[in-house]
Amino acid sequence: MLTSQSSSVAADRQTVLERLNRLIAAVARSNEFQRERLDGVFLDSVDDLRQIRPIDKDDLLRDQQAYPPFGRNLTYAAQQYVHLHQTSGTSGSTLRVLDTDEDWDWWRGCMHDVFAAAGVGPSDLVALAYSFGPYIQFWASYVGAGAVGANRIALGGMDSVQRLETIREYSASALVCTPSYAVRLAKVADQRGLSDALSSVRRIICTGEPGASLPVVRAQIEALWQARCFDHAGLSEVGPFGYPCAEGGGVHVNEREFVVEIVAPGSEDPVAAGEPGELILTAIGRTGFPAIRYRTGDVVECCETPCPAGHTDRWLPGGILGRTDDMAVIRGMNVFPSAIEQVLREFDEIGEFRITYYTEPTAMDEVKVEVELAQPTQGRAIQARLRTRLGLRVRIVPLKPGILPTPSGKTRRVIDMRQVPGRRLAAGRGSG
Ligand SMILES: [Zn+2]
Structure with missing residues (x-):
């Protein structure tokens, strides 16, 4: 058993290495922003990634300010991009993030894994309680829930009462929102005599705040809704990197699609197991707006003990503990x-x-x-x-x-x- 498992891990490592080298070659060829870091880089092992200097959101923001509006972190010609999202940066500045059709398919695949891990499938109707807008979360969740075959209803442009009435009308079985909104919506239901609107919802898939991986907040949401609550994690400029662990709580990093490093903030030194550190990620399958050794600013703590479900991907039982800034x-x-x-x-x-x-x-x-x-x-x-x-x-x-x-x-x-x-x-x- 052990031999076959470790040989399959080695094979996965080999696949990751080949994909990384293809990514780096394609990006170095035509992405002006990345070329300086990546020119001539060829990895003999995944660990060789550490030779590449990391970058962060401020680097991307500065580049977009110097070359407005989209900056130079683009591997392809402008007409190949079909998705434009925004994310808020430090001091109110806005980072623009572009995706090609191919990269958006990759998003869809990663979000598929999030919804599958939360047990959402073709028999579900997923209600998405996000406002419409340039932020990626709604759009990514929408395609992800569709990827597992679920039906979806968007609740953008509605107030909380209208959302509850819609959930009740269609007997939605899953809800996607931030953890604080899950609490708020349940409280509105209670105040407005709409508690029966909560009864069809079996699963709540949260992101955007640490809440859903905090045992007390998760328990509070689960008690209010009489439903299971799951966390997941992602960033517009990196991708949806964390899927929920249904048995152990928290999230796992999707290591088929992301290379993970956890380092002491302000350094590139890996932290010891069980110590908090900043997450550096490399998105293996995103070429058009690449994230290669990207300092996420997210602080996590990795658990070395395997999760109760036996997932082999790195386990973050506390999810995202917060931002390095906070x-x-x-x-x-x-x-x-x-x-x-x-x-x-x-x-x-x-x-x-x-x-x-x-x-x-x-x-x-x-x-x-x-x-x-x-x-x-x-x-x-x-x-x-x-x-x-x-x-x-x-x-x-x-x-x-x-x-x-x-x-x-x-x-x-x-x-x-x-x-x-x-x-x-x-x-x-x-x-x-
Ligand atoms: Zn697990």
């Missing part, structure tokens, strides 16, 4: 917003929250969490539990419900006001 080292401890959220959600009647890192006049860095509480007295209990769980003093500021903005899309819940932001993440001292 993490901070406060008095020597890594602070993960997702770890704070996990503790907050253990309390009942928690509304929205906002995390602020700031510097006291004493020059000490501190963490403040503004949180909407039905009972302001809960603040003290939350503070105590955060202290026990994270080993860190966190100031809780209770707010009345409804003060903080209601989440939509990728909600940003972290503000960094420290005088010296300093290193974002310290290796090996995670609190999440």
Whole structure:
């Protein structure tokens, strides 16, 4: 058994290597942005990828600013591209991402694996609770659900009540949305007497926030909807790289289509097993707008123990823990917003929250969490539990419900006001 398994892994490695060399050759030939990094590169092993200098979103943004609107990260002539999406970048700038027909087929294949792993198939009707727009998530989910043979209803352009009525009318069996929206929609159903609209939904497939891989948030969604909740992960400029593990929770990186590295932030040094690090990905099957050794800014923690289902792809039980930008080292401890959220959600009647890192006049860095509480007295209990769980003093500021903005899309819940932001993440001292 062992021999046949390792020889099939070796064969997969060989296939990956051949595909990578074909990708690099095609990109180096005609992609001006990538040529400087890739010219003359030939890999003798997949590990040789590490010879190539990584790039990140800021590199792509700078290139698009210098060569507007699409930049030079294009392997083909403009007329070969048939999909144009946008993603928000730092400081409000917009990154444009283009796909050819062939690359979009690759997206579809990767999204097929997401929906298949969540158990969605031809007997399902999938309701997609995303607004229409230039963001890729709706369009990718739409083709992915179609790829497993499911029927689909788009709920863009509807308010929450209309969405619930539509789910009820068609007895939709699966819902695709962000985790915070899954919670919100269930609450709207309760407030508006539409709870029966939830009963046909068996599966909720989430992305866009860490929530669906946080055990407490997942349990909350599953209890509200009486349905299974799954996470998945992707980025417009990279591709849909993570599919859910139905048995173990969290996500696996799709290693047939992505080469994975997990490195200490700000370096290219691989982190030890079980330590948090930044995900660097290479999309093996995307040629038109390639992502080769791309620093995602996503922080993950890989589990070396096999998942209970025995999947061989790298397992991230916590999903995406957060963005490198949102993490901070406060008095020597890594602070993960997702770890704070996990503790907050253990309390009942928690509304929205906002995390602020700031510097006291004493020059000490501190963490403040503004949180909407039905009972302001809960603040003290939350503070105590955060202290026990994270080993860190966190100031809780209770707010009345409804003060903080209601989440939509990728909600940003972290503000960094420290005088010296300093290193974002310290290796090996995670609190999440
Ligand atoms: Zn698994």
